[in-house]
Amino acid sequence: MSRSIGINTGKTRERTSASDESVLAHLREIVGAEHVVVDPEKVEPYAQDAVKEKFPPEAVLFPRTALEIAEILKLANEARFPVTARGGGVGYSGGAVPIEGGVVIGTDRMNEIKEINADDLNVVTEPGVRTYALQQAVEAIGLFYPPDPASYKESFIGGNIAENAGGIRSAKYGVTKHYVLGLEVVTPTGEIIRTGGRTSKNVVGFDLTGLICGSEGMLGIITEATLRLLPLPEATRTVRATFRTMREACACVARFSRARVTPVAIEVLDRNSIAAVESQYAFGLAKDAGALLLVSVDGSAEEVGRASRVVEEILREGGGYDLVRAATKEDEDRLWDVRRALSPAIKKFGTLKFNEDVVVPRSRVPELIEQVEEIGRRHETFVVNFGHAGDGNIHVNFMCDRENREAVRQAREAVRETFAVAIELGGTISGEHGIGYVKAPYLDMAIDAPTVETMKRIKRALDPNGILNPGKMFV
Ligand SMILES: Cc1cc2nc3c(=O)[nH]c(=O)nc-3n(C[C@H](O)[C@H](O)[C@H](O)COP(=O)(O)OP(=O)(O)OC[C@H]3O[C@@H](n4cnc5c(N)ncnc54)[C@H](O)[C@@H]3O)c2cc1C
Numbered sequence: 373m374s375r376s377i378g379i380n381t382g383k384t385r386e387r388t389s390a391s392d393e394s395v396l397a398h399l400r401e402i403v404g405a406e407h408v409v410v411d412p413e414k415v416e417p418y419a420q421d422a423v424k425e426k427f428p429p430e431a432v433l434f435p436r437t438a439l440e441i442a443e444i445l446k447l448a449n450e451a452r453f454p455v456t457a458r459g460g461g462v463g464y465s466g467g468a469v470p471i472e473g474g475v476v477i478g479t480d481r482m483n484e485i486k487e488i489n490a491d492d493l494n495v496v497t498e499p500g501v502r503t504y505a506l507q508q509a510v511e512a513i514g515l516f517y518p519p520d521p522a523s524y525k526e527s528f529i530g531g532n533i534a535e536n537a538g539g540i541r542s543a544k545y546g547v548t549k550h551y552v553l554g555l556e557v558v559t560p561t562g563e564i565i566r567t568g569g570r571t572s573k574n575v576v577g578f579d580l581t582g583l584i585c586g587s588e589g590m591l592g593i594i595t596e597a598t599l600r601l602l603p604l605p606e607a608t609r610t611v612r613a614t615f616r617t618m619r620e621a622c623a624c625v626a627r628f629s630r631a632r633v634t635p636v637a638i639e640v641l642d643r644n645s646i647a648a649v650e651s652q653y654a655f656g657l658a659k660d661a662g663a664l665l666l667v668s669v670d671g672s673a674e675e676v677g678r679a680s681r682v683v684e685e686i687l688r689e690g691g692g693y694d695l696v697r698a699a700t701k702e703d704e705d706r707l708w709d710v711r712r713a714l715s716p717a718i719k720k721f722g723t724l725k726f727n728e729d730v731v732v733p734r735s736r737v738p739e740l741i742e743q744v745e746e747i748g749r750r751h752e753t754f755v756v757n758f759g760h761a762g763d764g765n766i767h768v769n770f771m772c773d774r775e776n777r778e779a780v781r782q783a784r785e786a787v788r789e790t791f792a793v794a795i796e797l798g799g800t801i802s803g804e805h806g807i808g809y810v811k812a813p814y815l816d817m818a819i820d821a822p823t824v825e826t827m828k829r830i831k832r833a834l835d836p837n838g839i840l841n842p843g844k845m846f847v
Pocket residue numbers: 421422456457458459460461462463464466467468469479499520521522523526527528529530531532533534535536537538539540588589590592593594595715804805841
């Protein structure tokens with residue numbers, strides 16, 4: 373069977389279906405028959421990610437080695453069927469979803485942490501290791517892997533690198549790409565390449581490691597990663613405060629820096645977020661609160677003591693009230709429960725959530741939120757804003773009823789206007805979730821035409837047949 377597909381480089385080519393018996397037989401030879409899944413019921417979970425739209429693959433393959441992946445990609449180029457890599461499948465932009473069919477490569481079996489080098493502060497890992505498992509393994513010997521997307525218990529290291537994931541610790545420690553020293557990657561045409569190395573300094577050749585980080589599974593499949601580690605901080609402490617306005621809360625962020633304190637996390641919740649968690653879970657938060665800040669510091673016990681006192685002072689002077697400082701790990705967890713309760717709490721406001729993650733320079737967060745609230749009012753769409761005040765990355769959630777076409781249309785328009793506002797304020801349309809297929813129609817709002825064309829040229833050079841993760845990023 374053969375049909376025509378549009379490829380994300382803009383070309384159209386004939387392809388063979390990956391479910392053709394001869395193709396399937398070849399795939400079974402490569403990875404072993406037991407690691408090729410075609411039963412529609414078993415394939416179903418691989419049809420979607422956190423966006424929850426379904427595009428079933430023709431087959432799901434679970435290779436064990438880079439060599440097997442190289443063979444799959446060579447075959448895909450000969451027979452012209454799409455291949456999409458998948459990690460934990462909790463992406464928020466549809467990156468791991470095979471929207472043009474073909475095969476999904478599940479990296480679940482590539483789940484070995486190969487070495488932890490305590491003296492050199494690095495870890496060599498396969499891509500299918502869960503973020504949390506890697507964090508636990510290194511923390512057990514006093515080391516620290518800072519990138520921590522909230523999805524850390526489900527996401528894989530390969531997915532984190534492909535999305536350049538951030539998280540609540542980004543305010544101090546940066547994002548995934550700041551920890552990737554080297555990669556083994558299978559290119560879309562099936563060559564196995566090595567980028568970077570094991571040293572923190574390395575300027576030999578083009579920075580291909582940087583190119584692959586955040587490439588959303590479109591330029592190669594990561595089969596091994598060497599990641600930078602830090603010594604595990606001795607202590608952490610969290611302080612929570614409520615404020616009358618978002619402006620008051622956000623003004624504290626710059627004051628921390630002026631007082632030479634760099635919190636690990638500065639998370640902000642807006643009025644609607646507070647009302648949502650309070651009405652459902654009764655944390656005892658002030659009902660009149662316009663904003664809430666959660667601020668964590670880390671370091672030696674002595675540093676943490678000083679820094680948390682400075683944080684408290686700044687929060688109080690900045691108009692913060694109902695201050696709570698965690699004295700124990702359990703108290704700290706309880707403070708963070710408010711943040712964790714958000715996702716389930718806002719579900720009651722609609723059956724469909726447009727979960728955006730715009731980013732602006734952190735001093736512009738209050739303006740962003742004021743304008744987003746205005747957009748929500750104009751489109752009669754309930755909006756909940758919360759996120760990473762420390763790096764200006766705000767989760768804007770427009771809620772609507774999936775069955776109400778007019779409400780969905782209004783919410784989509786609200787999303788587009790929010791992107792325009794973020795860009796206008798000096799930011800962009802995604803800080804951590806990536807583009808995938810979901811935000812592809814908006815790419816040209818954020819990036820000019822010559823730059824998009826340069827990206828397409830890189831894609832075409834590495835993937836001349838457009839077989840790796842087609843339909844993403846570029847419309
Ligand atoms: C509740 C929730 C909270 C979240 N919180 C955060 C957050 O705080 N910060 C954040 O950054 N994101 C967050 N996300 C988004 C998401 O979890 C991250 O993007 C994460 O990095 C995805 O990892 P994954 O393993 O699930 O990747 P997948 O969804 O499986 O794949 C994502 C992309 O990576 C590609 N890919 C996967 N494995 C490989 C590989 N080995 N080689 C090449 N490409 C590959 C896929 O093709 C796809 O394009 C959240 C998601 C949810 C559902």
